[in-house]
Amino acid sequence: MDSLLRKKIENGDELCPADLKRLLLLENQEDLQILYQAAYKMKLRHIGNKVSLRGLIEFSNxxxxxxxxxxxxxxxxxxxxxxxxxxxxxxxxxxxxxxxLGSVVLQSGERSDRDFTDFVEQIVREIKRISNGELGITLSCGEQSEEVYRRWFEAGAHRYLLRIEAGDPEFYTTLHPADHSYHDRKQCLKTLKRCGYQTGSGVMIGLPGQTVDHLVTDLLFFRELDLDMIGMGPYIIHKDTPLAVQFPDFQQKTEFQLTAALKMIAVTRLFLKDVNIASTTALQALRDDGRELGIQAGANVIMPNVTDTSFRSSYQLYQGKPGVNDAPESGMTDLKKRLDAIGETILFNTWGDSPHFRKY
Ligand code: SF4
Structure with missing residues (x-):
């Protein structure tokens, strides 16, 4: 890394698209350590050595x-x-x-029928009621109308995750059928912000056909949408999908994908500074301590799965998802130990809102 770029990231200066690309192309171990350390320093500046947790409930597939x-x-x-x-x-x-845990994420496949939207609204109200309003609620239930987003917000949800998966419109079309619209998804993100949600999105990293320019576009997309939360993970193949069939020779290269994902987390932290960034379970799928590495590269949120183990094996967006059979309690004790070991403290009993959102 040249000294000018190093100085920029160590000072937390503004980065231009060319800087983003150069950082994402780093390969040398020494340079990568400089990148991760600068990103972690940025995390400490805006968030401290704290990690927020969300209990993930995958309530329908x-x-x-x-x-x-x-x-x-x-x-x-x-x-x-x-x-x-x-x-x-x-x-x-x-x-x-x-x-x-302070807050939960209610995640499901996408449905927009009235039975479903009423069901979610009712669940949000009930969670607020049984927790005396104390539990924060993030929803991750796909594209909906503004009216539905407003109903869910008024019921008590205050954060929403809707991953774009590819910020580049052309690349998006290679990952989705023709009736899935990039434009609509982007509009939904704008609508969520208008409704008052802390709004999050994200992408997969290491997809077949993905280039470093696509990743730069993803970062610019996050900034353009002024997002509060980012969730990114390595692409992990699921054999029963068209993408796996289309690219039968695509090799899962664990180290390469882990590094690509960590670089993207670090560059996102340096570029967007005060947003919440998740260290996703998919990182742990690549390496046992993948989530801790994500935190050390600048992430600050972990979503332990609290879904009953009897449902988990049916909610696999990718194969080899970790913790499918782990009892939720043992997962929590283990996570606390792991975070202690890297000098991070869990923020218990707080919503863990994005500092970026709180600024407004
Ligand atoms: S990513 Fe999976 S769960 Fe989400 S909308 Fe697409 S098919 Fe449905």
Whole structure:
């Protein structure tokens, strides 16, 4: 890395698209350590040595869409479909609350029928009621109308995750069928912000056909949309998907993908500075300590899965997802130990909102 670029990242200066590209192209171990350390310093400046947790509840794997990379796409008939009952969801939310997780993420496949939107609204209200309003709620339930987003917001949800998966419109079309619209998805992100949500998006890293220029476009997309939260993970193949069939020779190169994902986390932290960035479970799928490495590269959020183990094997967007059979309690104890070991403290009993959002 040349001394000018090094100085820029160590000072936390503004980065231009050419800088972003040069950082994403770094390969040398020494340079990568400089990058991760600068990103971690930026995290300390805006967030401290703190990690926020969200209890992840994957409440339904029924989806009306057919994204080419996704294991629970509608066209995959090998998946056993489920939708938890309200009691099952509430029991998990209560567990998360009692553990002091502070907030939950309710995640599902995408449906926009009235039964579903009413169901989600009711669940949000009930979680607020049983936790005396203390549990924060993030939704991740896909594209919806403004009216639905507003109803869910008024019921008590205050953060929303909607991953674009590819910020470049042309590249987006290679990952989705023709009736999935990049434009609509982008509009939904704008609508979510208008409704008052802390809004998050993200991409996959290491997809077949993805270039470093695509990743720079992703970063510019995050900034253009003025997002509050970013969730990114390495692309991990699911064999029952069109993308796996289309690229039969695509090799999962663990080290390469892990480094690519960590670089993207670090550059996102340096570029956007005060947003929440998730260290995703997909990182842990590549390496046992992948989530800790994500934190040390600038991420500040982890989403422990509190979904009952009997449902988890049916919610695999990619194969080899870790923790499918782990009891939620043991996962939490283990996570606390791991974060202690890298000098990070869990923020218990707080919503862990994005500092970027709180600025406004
Ligand atoms: S990525 Fe989301 S919307 Fe696309 S098929 Fe999977 S669950 Fe459905």
């Amino acid at each position: 029924i989806c009306t869409k057919n994204c080419y990379y996704c294991g629970i796409r509608k066209g995959n008939h090998a998946v056993q479909r489920y939708c938890m009952t309200p009691d099952e969801i509430l029991a998990e939310a209560e567990t998360a609350w009692k553990w002091g």
